[in-house]
Amino acid sequence: MKLILQRRYGKKETRGILYRDHKALCRTLEPPAAKIANCPCLPEGTYSLQLTYSEAKGWYPVLHCEGRAIKGRIFPLFQGHGYRNMCISPVSTFRETGRFSKLAFLKLLDSIENWLEQGEEIVLEIEEKPIKRHNIKPWSSQKVLSV
Template sequence: MKLLLKREYKKHLTRGTFYLNGKLLCKTLEPSIHLKSIPCPEGNYRLECEYDEECGWYLYFEADGRRFEIRVSSETGATDTIVPVTFFKRSIPLFTRLACKILTDKVIHYMGEREEVWLEIYSDVKPSKQNLWKLNPQNTLLGQEA
């Protein structure tokens, strides 16, 4: 089974959408590509599941020598975490526990049938860490770090 994560890179965060069998499953929230600890690279990853006493079952995968978890984050600004979200209201993620439970239950169901589950992460527009430009009060261009 293949789970798709389509990303949208924003200045302060990375939003995404999980699709399963071509159907929208939930939204996601990740750290910005402009932070020191960037989100995992786009590509294909084999998903695994693990149990935690505090949060219950969650999903994870390995990429670039780092472990990325798909779970409700207990830490504000946690890196190496993809947070499932039911929807956003004025840029505020809502019902993250519900989205995480639905996603985890569906993936564990496939794993229970001894099927490998793969996560494909992609985007229509590739991120850039180039300097962003803006006009200063004198209407001349200034380089600005993102």
């Protein structure tokens, strides 16, 4: 199974939408791009997704990039608003720097657990979402006078 994360980079944060089969699963927030901050987001590419357990954090998805020594994870926002290094944080909305991150994380975790139980191999592809530029016609804003 292939999940696609389309993101847009900003100075304060990286916003994204996570898709499965062209259907949006959740929104995501990440730290700004590495060029802007010293707490970078994951680089674009293809990652395999696996679940890991820790006593302190419980179950959470870990991302591995083949051929590169890059590891990331999917985890809720730290204390509701803080970003974690090399981490994708699911949120329900972008307002107020993400809302209901823990709830969005738990819903996504349930879906991932179900897919893995069915024996599916999950791959996450991270890409930049192009900004659509609308061609503005110079005459469209002028009033048309009837003769």
